[in-house]
Amino acid sequence: MSWKTYTVKEPTELTVSKYVKERFSLSSRDIQMMFRKKRVKVNSRVAHSQRALKKGDVLTLELPQDKDYGVDVEKGPITVLYEDAHTLxxxxxxxxxxxxxxxxxxxxxxxxxxxxYAKKNVVHKVRPVHRLDRDTSGCILFGKTKEAQQYYTDELQAGRIDRIYTGLVEGRIDADGMVDAPIGVDPVFDNRRVIDEFGQSAQTEYTVLGYEGDNTLLRFKLLTGRTHQIRVHMEHIGHPIIGDAMYGTRNKPYTRQCLHASELTFVPYGKDEAIMITCEVGDNFGRE
Structure with missing residues (x-):
């Protein structure tokens, strides 16, 4: 267990138990244990679970620590781009x-x-904040603690985490632009996505970086985060990602789609200043 102090910075009508459960993404079992063992205080006094909170109240909590990793532990190659007590x-x-x-x-x-984590003799449940497709490479953000994971989930939903991708597309694109087209599930193949007027709104900005023969290297910025968003949008405008077997074609020498998560910009949990994490595209992009 570890004691931590938080100030309620926003107006709220929640009880202490509901606020703690939502704010720190805790299970009902964890909440019950914390109150039963008097591990929640408000303004330095042990709190009743149904006490109403207000802006300015100071919460002192002894949060439960992780007991396992949530997945099987395996040795494998890991390239760390950034790490602190709450973030990987x-x-x-x-x-x-x-x-x-x-x-x-x-x-x-x-x-x-x-x-x-195991090699460092620490236990953190593995908590990816977002996903990348199997054949897409690049930056992935993990929250080491429940509160960090909840913070990053909220930041992502609020659009405060910038995700930049690099991709190689078929054909020449001569100007920067944006694709604004809603995306839905393919009615026939549920692992695919399609442009669907009744789907979720989706916007992708793209900037021309250069050319490789008749193909264009682009920088993408996601304004929304739909499944396969960049891949679907590029197919929609007639410039599918090179090597994308699902939304285009895959021909030798390409072995996967040429899409790489090259930048993440965010304010780390517990800090005030934004940082930018970069991960360069490899020499054999899409031909690994």
Whole structure:
């Protein structure tokens, strides 16, 4: 357990128990244990779970610590781009899932992150804040604690985490632009996404970086975060991502889609200043 102090900075009508549960993404079981063992205080006094909170109240909590990693621990290659007490950013290699899913229970990035934590003799449940497709490489953000994960989830939903991608697309694009087209689930293949007037709004900005033969290297900024967003939008405007077998074609020498999460800009949990994490595209982009 670890004692921490927080000031309620926003107006609220929640009780202490509801505020703590929502603010720190705790389970009902954790909440019950904390109040039963008197591990929640308001303004230095042990608090009743139904006490009403108000702006300016000072919460002192003994938060439960993680007891396991949430996934199997495996040794594997990890490239750390940034780390502090609450945050980890790593470079995901292509051909790898972020987290176990379906029949894939091992050799995912989360398994290797668990192995990285274990090697350092610390226990943190593995908490990816966002995802990348299996064949997309680049920056992935993890929250080491429940409160950090909740903070980053809120920041992402509020659009305060900038995610920049680098991609190689078919054909020449001569000017910067933006694709604004809603995305929905393909009615036939539910693992695909399509442009759908009744789907979720989706906006992708793109900037021309240069050319490789008849193809264009682009910088993408996500204004929303829909599944396969960049890939669907580029197919929609007639310039699919090179090597994208689902939304275009894949021909030799390309072995995967040429899409890489190259930058993350965010204010780390517990800090005041934004940082930018960069991860350069490899020499054999899409041909690994």
């Amino acid at each position: 950013v790593v470079n995901k290699a292509p051909f790898m899932l972020v987290h176990p899913a379906g029949q894939t229970k091992s050799c995912t990035l989360s398994n290797y992150v668990a192995g990285y």
